[in-house]
Amino acid sequence: MVNAINDALDIKLAEDKSVIVYGEDVGVEGGVFRVTEGLQKKHGVERVFDSPLAESGIVGTAIGMAVAGLRPVVEMQFCGFIYPAFNQIISHATRMRNRSRGKLETPIVIRMPYGGGINALEHHSESMEAIWGHIPGLKVVAPSTPHDAKGMLISAIESNDTILFMEPKRIYRAIKQEVAEGKYTIPLGKANLVTQGKDVTVVAYGAMVREVQKAIVMAKEAGISVELIDLRSIYPIDKETIVKSVKKTGRLITVTEGPRTYGVGSEISQIALEEAFLHLEAPPARVAGFDVIVPLPKGEHHFMQDPYKIFYEIERTVKY
Amino acid sequence: MVNAINDALDIKLAEDKSVIVYGEDVGVEGGVFRVTEGLQKKHGVERVFDSPLAESGIVGTAIGMAVAGLRPVVEMQFCGFIYPAFNQIISHATRMRNRSRGKLETPIVIRMPYGGGINALEHHSESMEAIWGHIPGLKVVAPSTPHDAKGMLISAIESNDTILFMEPKRIYRAIKQEVAEGKYTIPLGKANLVTQGKDVTVVAYGAMVREVQKAIVMAKEAGISVELIDLRSIYPIDKETIVKSVKKTGRLITVTEGPRTYGVGSEISQIALEEAFLHLEAPPARVAGFDVIVPLPKGEHHFMQDPYKIFYEIERTVKY
Amino acid sequence: MFKEYNPLQESMFQVIDNHGKVINDKWMPKIEDKQLLKFYKDMLFARTADLQIVSYQRQGRIFTYPPNYGQEAIAAAAGVHIRENDWLVPAFREMGTMLAKGVTLKELFLYFMGYEDGSAFTKAKNTLPISVPIASQLLHAAGLGYAIKYSKKDEVVYGFVGDGGTSEGDFHEALNFAGVWSVPVIFIIQNNQYGISTPTHMQTASSSLAVKAVAYGVKGIKVDGNDFFAMYKAIEESVKVCRDGKGPVLIEAVTYRKGAHTTSDDPTKYRTKEEEEMWEERDPMKRMKAYLISKKLWSDKEEEKIIPQYKEEVDRQFIEAENYGPYPKEDVFKYLYADTPDDLKDQEHEYDRFLQWKNSKLK
Amino acid sequence: MFKEYNPLQESMFQVIDNHGKVINDKWMPKIEDKQLLKFYKDMLFARTADLQIVSYQRQGRIFTYPPNYGQEAIAAAAGVHIRENDWLVPAFREMGTMLAKGVTLKELFLYFMGYEDGSAFTKAKNTLPISVPIASQLLHAAGLGYAIKYSKKDEVVYGFVGDGGTSEGDFHEALNFAGVWSVPVIFIIQNNQYGISTPTHMQTASSSLAVKAVAYGVKGIKVDGNDFFAMYKAIEESVKVCRDGKGPVLIEAVTYRKGAHTTSDDPTKYRTKEEEEMWEERDPMKRMKAYLISKKLWSDKEEEKIIPQYKEEVDRQFIEAENYGPYPKEDVFKYLYADTPDDLKDQEHEYDRFLQWKNSKLK
């Protein structure tokens, strides 16, 4: 996935002079995950560069650049370090168009690795997308494969909205996949029906898609047919795809990494309630993180969603 | 409610030398809503004072004070201005005990007026409690009456947790109510069954409680009996009270001011799903804000929940 | 100039005294009489509007408004220099510069009456809307500066903030980014002595606000913000620095908010009559007027004659704003995204259905 | 001292040169030989531990670790002065001061191995855990300072941050609050020339980091952080200032991170051999050792003899940490709230049920 993202950035940098890439250590070093490696050399230090260590500064200046017609793609080094930029995102980046009644726009992509599973210290493993999804004016997406990452990032850079592009760092290098060369886009806001099934719909995104796929293998052995939807876009939500599937299977499970309460899962359930209540044969269920701080590496396995947990919930829901 | 809050602060300041009250303009002026009026005169400038204009600074220093044994009660001038403090809240105030395995605690109360309805400029009218409720380690409460405000604030100051105390500024001076003199507490985390009813359960909090009460009058005329729960605590949620009621009425509506998607409503619905699925006679429904930025005063009525909207949803749900 | 008035020496750059007498010939700007008169009239117009608005507010015709009263020279001086393509990044107390950029009074009124339309400036180019979250806008100024430098344009950014705003982290980050990037931004602190009720000495222990420039390796200067000529000159020099690629610059403009913080504030709670009187003597309009009268360019009589015309104009625009009409429901949903997502459209449709139902009920 | 080494004059406070020769008699601190030797040995222990940890990491026995290698004099000098009741607010590269406060190596190891228990310091009083979000901890230091002043205690706060950290808004707000409140906090910037790969001149255009003190009206000084004696003296003087109620103080300690940023970083990507060699000559241990040898207080032979003992001790504590055992499930839920809410308890019970089911499946 690292290469696919690098590729997307490279393509857009080459194609559009208004694209600017910056953030902490993204220039000379190419980012702590090497996602931007080689881009400064290729596109110059004025277009790909290291910023001072200040997240509010990074997003806040991106707003100014975007208003002036540039398309900044900025990086937050880890999900836990975006919070100093919270005010700039919620108070300005997501509001400039609305505030100016369409006169000003802020086409900004904020890239950010998120999620657990890499044995990192505190603040490096969170999945707080529900917070971001609740902010009006923001789009929030998370790819689950290298192919999607590339197409979605290109779409994000071409969008005139402010987009939080959440990269599941756990699978940065885990999934080997041929990624098409050259430019292609994947529309933001559309979910992906990964696997068809008939007994239960499972909605996931990012690194969780792979975990669900492992659970599907177990489910198959148990004679359960699972329909898997990769949500791709946390906001806006592709209600249509979800509702269609739930109407078919009558059952819904969401699998998310973040804290359970006020998390993404309950919103997906609510959609099922509002649009498919009479089709429901079991209560829409959640596999989600606990309402706790992600434990340090030695305790992280308690927090993370493993395929067993998903399968456990699948079985419970189908047997309801 | 302004007086009740002032009273609670006064009582705790008098009783406990470790209580410290500060924030922007809370000292000499007594706060822009006059909530802290007179407290500096009475308790001294070292205990009630004006801070520099910096929200991260206010919460960040409160963390240091709290770790050293004080009990800071800080004010954010408006709900839209807490965001510069987001990092200090999510990265430290809510984590210090967990991080130090119980060695350090941060008994901090962050007071903040929230919600719409006072014809204010941008950033003054938001209700983003769903975001706060999603943060592990934080408690989030909102009173709906002067009586509750006083008792809940005293409890909050006495709690060893970090508490976001959200004050519905729309009813700061709207509800006239005798408030008991002297000290009393209302436990945090317990909802209040305001009105018993049998056809539908409505869950609300803060300024919305009063709006629901108006809708209940309409419902009565239409022959519908409504059970009203004042949630009081957005996190933790008093599941027991909600579930008991939903099992009784078979129907649930939530009324909240914030944006609908990933809002408080869907979480309450999910609780009903998980604990009372087979009792549900209609899909749990939401009356909530749109996924938009609160319009400026001239357009705010489009955004706000009026009793008609609530009644409309009550009728729909009961007729489902 | 930035060497001569090095903020470390704690001197304040002034050109005229409280009586309008030139005390600093060396730095007295050369301005044509006609021009000068125009600038004074612009300030007079702003002040007239300001006082008028306060009375509208008392009549309940506008919700809230932050007066510029007493601070007119700063925004006016910036307004003189700012070009059509230069960027204005206001806080919320810069009426003079906004008018100079082409923002209309009516638009300002619309904004403070509660219409976003007031920020969709129809004539003003390269002007950001009013920014409420204190100091956050300065980062936009720094970013605009980067864009200008990157695109090799000959533009300058004017970024405003109050004394209270210097305490925010964003002030620091903006100055620091601008310093590292060396971008053409003039940061202007309107030090009006208070952030609402909090005096500047409770905001910071530094000897001045201008001295903070040192922390970012940028040029800084402390200027008498109630001295139009000093402000004129300081900004002129700052523009040169910026156009030479040697920006940014930090200007502390020392002034006084003669009015309330906003129309809902009561300054008697936190300041003394003596203090107000002291500052009354430094009033920027009086000082400039004294100068103009001494040069026989202006008279009380002329002023008395023109003020009613200004009032009328203010009133005309105010009434236009008052009659702006209802707030279209569509506007609540329309500007959030480049293409409104289906779900948001559904929310609007659902709202339509509710409104229909409600209207039928109310009939 | 703060007058003599005014950061505006851009001089750096030094006491010994690169060869350990005293070049500044006036400010050479008076330290007993025995004491001095102990301080050196503390540094030696820290360095030994540091190098050892890097090799553990290579063996895959610890995940990530930020070496102090090359920066030992700063944390050691602070460790000398900090008292039991003084507060330590570390960033994450202050092993020497943490050990001096009573944090054990084993606890540090536990933390970096992935146990929160490593931050529940069993012996160290008034010590905050390592803070990962850059610069945020400085506000805690300012708040602790307020609490000390409020409670009229005779305590001092030591707050650490890196050069990169000075760019964050929280750095600004912390210094500003501390300045306004005039609280007993020593802010120590470990300027090790880089924030990961980003050199200090890309963090700020200011002439030094110490000069930023001016922006907050607080005392500041730039010190050779690789000169133990200079650091010793600077902190000694800062403590006096704080105990006299004249704090805070800002110290820029100029040093060099000889190792990688963390064990997963590769510095060859962003720095040159020449640069590393230049700094090698300023190595703090070498300089102090040269001084000690010249005073006949120490010898290579003694050092050779003692290092294996240190290694053994480090190894002993490391292995203890390695054998710490499994992470109790309860600990995931237990420390979030003073009283765990029912719902969170339910989540734990539900997890218990799942674990039971899973165990039965796996059997």
Ligand SMILES: Cc1ncc(C[n+]2csc(CCOP(=O)(O)OP(=O)(O)O)c2C)c(N)n1
């Ligand atoms: C981040 C933030 N915090 C608080 C406020 C509330 N507020 C509005 S104006 C103001 C004082 C501003 O003082 P200053 O910067 O000196 O500007 P002035 O009003 O004096 O022009 C405050 C605290 C705000 N708008 N934004």
Ligand SMILES: Cc1ncc(C[n+]2csc(CCOP(=O)(O)OP(=O)(O)O)c2C)c(N)n1
């Ligand atoms: C708010 C925040 N942003 C980014 C990071 C990621 N990060 C960890 S260390 C570091 C560099 C810190 O540099 P400096 O302050 O100079 O300290 P040093 O590592 O050199 O001791 C960065 C960017 C972080 N921990 N916190």
Ligand SMILES: [Mg+2]
């Ligand atoms: Mg001010």
Ligand SMILES: [Mg+2]
């Ligand atoms: Mg560094």
